[in-house]
Amino acid sequence: MSLGFDPARESPADAAPPRRPPPLIALTHVSRNFVQPRGLADRLAGLFSGAPAELRVRAVADVSFHVEEGEVVGLVGESGCGKSTLGRIVAGLLPPSAGRVFFRGEDVSALRESRRREVALAVQMIFQDPAASLNPRMRVSEIIGEAPRVHGLVPRSEIPAYVDEMLRRVGLDPAMKRRYPHQFSGGQRQRIGIARALAVRPQFLVCDEAVASLDVSIQAQILNLFMRLREELKLTYLFISHDLGVVEHLSDRVLVMYLGRIVEEARTEELFARPNHPYTQALLKEVPRIEAGRRLYRGIGGEIPSPLNPPSGCHFHPRCPWAMPVCRVEAPPLIEIAPGHRSACHLNTTPATV
Amino acid sequence: MADAPTLRVENLKTYFFTRAGVVKAVDDVSFTVERGRILGLVGESGSGKTVTGFSILGLVDPPGRIVGGRILFKGVDLLGLPPEAMRSYRGARIAMIFQDPMMTLNPVLRIETQMIEAVLAHEAVDRETARQRARDALGQVGIPSPDERLRAYPHQFSGGMRQRVAIAIALINRPDLIIADEPTTALDVTIQGQILYEVQKLCRERDTALIWITHDLAVVAGLADTVCVMYAGKIVERGPVDAVLTRPLHPYTIGLIGSVPSRNRRGKPLQQIPGMAPSLIDLGPGCAFRNRCPRADAACGGEIAPIAPEEGREVRCIHTTPADAA
Numbered sequence: 001m002s003l004g005f006d007p008a009r010e011s012p013a014d015a016a017p018p019r020r021p022p023p024l025i026a027l028t029h030v031s032r033n034f035v036q037p038r039g040l041a042d043r044l045a046g047l048f049s050g051a052p053a054e055l056r057v058r059a060v061a062d063v064s065f066h067v068e069e070g071e072v073v074g075l076v077g078e079s080g081c082g083k084s085t086l087g088r089i090v091a092g093l094l095p096p097s098a099g100r101v102f103f104r105g106e107d108v109s110a111l112r113e114s115r116r117r118e119v120a121l122a123v124q125m126i127f128q129d130p131a132a133s134l135n136p137r138m139r140v141s142e143i144i145g146e147a148p149r150v151h152g153l154v155p156r157s158e159i160p161a162y163v164d165e166m167l168r169r170v171g172l173d174p175a176m177k178r179r180y181p182h183q184f185s186g187g188q189r190q191r192i193g194i195a196r197a198l199a200v201r202p203q204f205l206v207c208d209e210a211v212a213s214l215d216v217s218i219q220a221q222i223l224n225l226f227m228r229l230r231e232e233l234k235l236t237y238l239f240i241s242h243d244l245g246v247v248e249h250l251s252d253r254v255l256v257m258y259l260g261r262i263v264e265e266a267r268t269e270e271l272f273a274r275p276n277h278p279y280t281q282a283l284l285k286e287v288p289r290i291e292a293g294r295r296l297y298r299g300i301g302g303e304i305p306s307p308l309n310p311p312s313g314c315h316f317h318p319r320c321p322w323a324m325p326v327c328r329v330e331a332p333p334l335i336e337i338a339p340g341h342r343s344a345c346h347l348n349t350t351p352a353t354v
Numbered sequence: 355m356a357d358a359p360t361l362r363v364e365n366l367k368t369y370f371f372t373r374a375g376v377v378k379a380v381d382d383v384s385f386t387v388e389r390g391r392i393l394g395l396v397g398e399s400g401s402g403k404t405v406t407g408f409s410i411l412g413l414v415d416p417p418g419r420i421v422g423g424r425i426l427f428k429g430v431d432l433l434g435l436p437p438e439a440m441r442s443y444r445g446a447r448i449a450m451i452f453q454d455p456m457m458t459l460n461p462v463l464r465i466e467t468q469m470i471e472a473v474l475a476h477e478a479v480d481r482e483t484a485r486q487r488a489r490d491a492l493g494q495v496g497i498p499s500p501d502e503r504l505r506a507y508p509h510q511f512s513g514g515m516r517q518r519v520a521i522a523i524a525l526i527n528r529p530d531l532i533i534a535d536e537p538t539t540a541l542d543v544t545i546q547g548q549i550l551y552e553v554q555k556l557c558r559e560r561d562t563a564l565i566w567i568t569h570d571l572a573v574v575a576g577l578a579d580t581v582c583v584m585y586a587g588k589i590v591e592r593g594p595v596d597a598v599l600t601r602p603l604h605p606y607t608i609g610l611i612g613s614v615p616s617r618n619r620r621g622k623p624l625q626q627i628p629g630m631a632p633s634l635i636d637l638g639p640g641c642a643f644r645n646r647c648p649r650a651d652a653a654c655g656g657e658i659a660p661i662a663p664e665e666g667r668e669v670r671c672i673h674t675t676p677a678d679a680a
Binding site for chain 2: 078079185186187215216217218219220221223224227228242243244245246248249250268269282283286287288289290291297301303304
């Protein structure tokens with residue numbers, strides 16, 4: 001069996017010591033809710049109608065997965081599916097509402113302060129919009145040099161040389177380090193964001209739609225940079241994207257999310273060759289591809305439901321061509337259907353009766 | 355004028371006269387769209403594809419100005435029309451769909467009000483007929499229960515639904531030409547599939563000509579009949595979609611197709627175009643791509659005229675085969 005460590009079943013607290021080193025990152029039963037209190041008018045109306053006093057969105061619902069050292073895991077899903085929230089939880093920017101996050105087998109929430117800080121530096125995030133994630137009033141040298149200086153990673157006197165090295169590593173000319181972010185193009189800004197993340201010597205990068213806003217030719221440059229850095233620095237990635245082509249190219253393994261849940265997980269070749277979940281199948285069919293030539297589009301029927309009020313049972317059932325009565329009532333569990341291939345669909349457990 | 359193509363753009367030049375210099379956003383662009391046909395206008399940001407669309411509709415604002423060329427809509431030169439006459443075309447016979455539907459929709463008016471207004475602006479019909487037409491248009495773009503939805507405000511729709519409403523408004527006066535500027539870029543793949551489906555159906559059923567402006571070659575591959583690839587204000591390659599995408603001739607088109615992830619072996623480095631697009635300010639003569647081009651030589655600094663290497667194709671390059679490279 002190639003799956004190895006399965007944090008869902010084998011959490012470090014209660015299981016026998018794992019045979020192999022623990023995965024770099026593991027999440028067990030992680031959920032995240034966002035609660036918005038209602039305004040005065042809604043609350044008054046609620047007094048009479050009995051509506052709840054707050055709006056609750058379950059952005060991430062009971063998600064378990066792990067990322068092995070050196071692996072690139074892709075996370076795909078459409079807007080509002082919770083993929084960015086999940087990325088922020090992994091990067092330690094958001095605490096989960098429930099469940100636990102492990103870094104090399106250690107529960108992140110139970111760490112001592114000094115170790116917690118080390119872990120926080122080891123996991124860095126690259127954001128979608130490089131313009132919004134760089135301080136416009138700081139020079140590039142300061143943006144990249146600040147964190148290693150503050151955390152004492154590099155002696156103060158060596159910071160300038162260190163910044164130059166980081167810039168060279170991401171393919172920028174160190175002569176540009178006196179400039180401000182607005183003096184760079186989108187692709188260059190994304191390189192600055194990457195250099196900033198690399199400056200604290202991370203082991204794990206969470207890339208949230210890191211190439212989505214870039215032109216195709218620039219996107220290829222940045223993707224190549226990610227792959228080169230992976231080799232050079234032995235980095236591990238969680239690569240979040242709505243672009244299946246990008247994810248297919250880069251990832252070893254892919255997670256598919258729909259409305260807060262992981263609905264399918266498999267190695268990349270397996271997922272693209274034999275998608276199991278009806279949502280994954282539909283998604284793959286809709287991806288426009290250059291090779292396909294002229295064709296008729298179909299589209300998955302229906303809208304993406306509001307996460308405020310997700311459908312009962314399997315969240316995908318209102319759009320699913322094979323929905324059965326049980327899909328309306330019961331959420332299918334994510335079960336292994338082949339080695340290393342997990343899918344959450346009732347069709348897998350229903351005996352074929354045709 | 356029955357035989358005139360729906361749209362023929364000849365040597366269009368739209369320049370922006372800025373303090374920093376002249377920006378040739380659209381420079382000597384020519385193409386034709388026949389009835390019921392879909393033209394894909396592909397390019398990266400700043401290549402001039404949106405300004406081309408705006409020029410056709412007469413929406414270029416100062417400091418921009420159309421300084422040359424002709425835009426023939428069913429044989430009539432739109433550039434020679436007085437503003438009032440142009441207004442009678444815009445929204446009625448030529449419609450535009452924008453990337454962000456909220457650019458089209460007024461957030462404080464009901465969908466109904468906005469759609470009826472679009473009809474009454476161009477035709478003397480009574481309100482009930484106009485409302486009827488609005489309802490039909492919503493139905494055509496696949497919006498369920500159009501009667502109820504007419505009474506809704508834009509914020510009550512999802513992104514995909516809003517884009518459908520914007521498309522419905524574009525359709526409502528049965529235009530002969532629709533210019534769609536990145537209409538599905540902000541949408542999810544599954545919703546994009548739905549919109550592409552509606553658009554294809556429309557062009558087939560109504561013989562509407564369509565210009566689809568996008569940066570996404572893959573969308574064009576499945577949708578368009580003809581494709582024009584723009585770079586730095588010029589069309590560098592033009593031809594039938596299949597031919598251009600399977601046998602690209604211009605080094606830029608080759609690079610662009612090569613940098614699409616699905617075209618590359620998984621995990622292998624992507625082919626990449628080095629460098630970045632040049633600034634368009636005071637761009638000199640010669641091929642604007644030459645600084646990024648593997649085939650460039652001294653001759654590329656001169657004036658490059660488009661050549662027609664085969665029937666129906668045109669390419670603005672003097673080194674269309676690798677052997678040409680010095």
